Amino acid sequence: MRINELAPTLYNAVLQLEKQVQASSLDAALIHLIKLRASQLNHCAFCVNMHTEEALAGGIDPRKIYLLTVWEESPLFDARERAALAWTESVTLVAETGVPDDAFALVRSEFSETEVAELTVAIATINVWNRIAVSSRTPHR
Numbered sequence: 556m557r558i559n560e561l562a563p564t565l566y567n568a569v570l571q572l573e574k575q576v577q578a579s580s581l582d583a584a585l586i587h588l589i590k591l592r593a594s595q596l597n598h599c600a601f602c603v604n605m606h607t608e609e610a611l612a613g614g615i616d617p618r619k620i621y622l623l624t625v626w627e628e629s630p631l632f633d634a635r636e637r638a639a640l641a642w643t644e645s646v647t648l649v650a651e652t653g654v655p656d657d658a659f660a661l662v663r664s665e666f667s668e669t670e671v672a673e674l675t676v677a678i679a680t681i682n683v684w685n686r687i688a689v690s691s692r693t694p695h696r
Contacts, residue, residue, distance in 0.1 A: 556691040569683055576680050579673040585639055587613050589674070590681045592623055592640055593647045597685035604695035638665035639674060646678045 559566040576586065587610040594602035610620055622629040626640050638661050645658040652658070662671050687693075 558687055558691050566687075569680070569687070572676075572680050573684070576673070576677045579677065580670065581673050581677060583613055584610075584615055585636065586677055587615055588619070588623065588636060589639060589643050589677055591620065592626070592643050593678060593681045594685055595624055596644065596647045597682065597689065599685040599689050600695045601688040601693040602681070602685050635665045638662045642671075642674055643678050646675060647682055 577583075587606060591603065591606040591610055594606055607620055611617060616631065619629075619631050622631060623640075626632050626637065632640065641658055642662040645652045645654050659671075662674065666674060
């Protein structure tokens with residue numbers, strides 16, 4: 556199913572949202588990690604492949620990519636990345652987590668209120684893309 560052709564207005568609205576995320580104050584490397592982790596959680600092969608390639612091209616340490624699924628156990632991730640990844644997991648898995656207060660407190664300890672808002676929209680946006688790619692059966696390249 557080619558959603559971009561079948562529902563172009565809606566698809567383009569998501570593209571515009573993506574452009575706004577890219578233009579936010581968030582660091583590009585952090586956005587790469589958020590996108591890749593959410594895509595892993597959502598089992599989106601297309602997005603995992605794409606965001607791995609983008610992260611590598613963006614200069615992310617390959618070891619961070621290899622260890623992203625076990626970021627909590629790796630000293631490679633700094634406190635800010637850890638807070639963002641915990642927030643990514645909590646927001647992505649909202650039906651399971653309910654986005655608890657401790658997750659919010661952690662992300663607020665590392666990010667401003669505006670940055671938390673931007674992180675939340677960035678996470679929501681990659682979740683939209685994951686759902687589009689998985690449900691439309693988009694194969695990775």
